[in-house]
Amino acid sequence: MRMYDLIYKKKYGEKLSKEEIDFIVQGYTKGDIPDYQMSAFLMAVCLKGMDMEETTNLTLSMRDSGETLDLSKIHGIKVDKHSTGGVGDKTSLCLSAMVAACGVPVAKMSGRGLGHTGGTIDKLESIKGFSTSISGEQFFENVNRIKMAIMGQTADLAPADKKIYALRDVTATVDCIPLIASSIMSKKLASGADAIVLDVKMGSGAFMKTLDDAIALADTMVKIGTMAGKHTSAVITNMDQPLGLAVGNSLEVIEAINLLKGQGPKDLLEDCMALGCLMLIGGGVAKDHDDAEKMLLQTIEDGSALKKFAEFVEAQGGSLEFIYDTDKFEKAQYVEPVLSPVSGYVSHIQTDEIGMCSLILGGGRETKDSVIDLSVGLILNKKLGDKVEKGEPLAYIHSNDQAKTKAAIERFLNAYTISDNFTDEVKTIYAKVTSSGIIKF
């Protein structure tokens, strides 16, 4: 087999066999296929696509490129949740505690921030003493004992994806459904959970900009998971604005804790409820959506989700004081309002740019080795559809550097559109995709 011939075949939209896809993935992972040939192949996939069988074969080949985790030491049906990436998305923190409090084991592998999107591991490190570098044994022990543990992704999980993703990032081949679906699902399948719930983000802060594309991506991932024998479902959620009000590592953890105390923003709670219901159904503890909804709300009302979060933090070395008194989190030195230059309604938010504001304040990585400032970020005061008067704060910038504050304010103002027109009701959840079909809301 020759890589040249396979690139040629895909260039003309021909279907590749399982053996051909294995040849490409294995050859590239081992270093036998050079970056320039792989780049040409990835671009051909972007332009000509892959059918369901090819996409599934690509996913399985990437899954098998490294270690696959065996979670059989954990009792019960293990449910994993994955978001395709967004701004202000702290769902994993609060949702995991709510679901674990309902008795479903949450054994989660999470990542660090990427580009304008934040990462769960970075966020959790804003809790003093907290460590995600725990051993596999400790991870299993914690999930069996308290039903919840989060650790960093091991280096050997789907190494083909790591290499291919880095190449896609610099060859304009990220926003392609078969490539995104195989990238995410190869890691999820290698992580060993029995059931997978996907949060597919759609809008100005997401890879998928339209509902049709988001549904196509969700449907592809649900089909791959189902074919691989995992109970897989997805919700399509709004990323036309940040989720909740907080963007930035410690600010997001505080918001997640506040949600567990019953004081969270409405859209964050809606996101947690939609995903949580699928997790409880996938985990076999709720018979239907209504049953699951009642159980999840109960964990907030009776404080069991907050208690679960505290147990989880303590088991991974974090300080409990931070959970019960969020004033303990390190604060940024300056809090500066971003004042609206005009009166009107917030009609558009360029959400990835809001993520970039947090990044330039020091809350994200400019390079792989950047050290991030966990205390900086933004708290939004106005979101889509809100009425705003000239001079009223749109947001508050939390910063440790006045020059960076100035740059962030400028960028923030360019990301917000204020107009005379009132925007209709803003939805949080657009659709649900399961193996039985697609429901639009």
Ligand code: URA
């Ligand atoms: N997240 C991933 O892990 N892979 C993609 O391709 C896109 C988002």
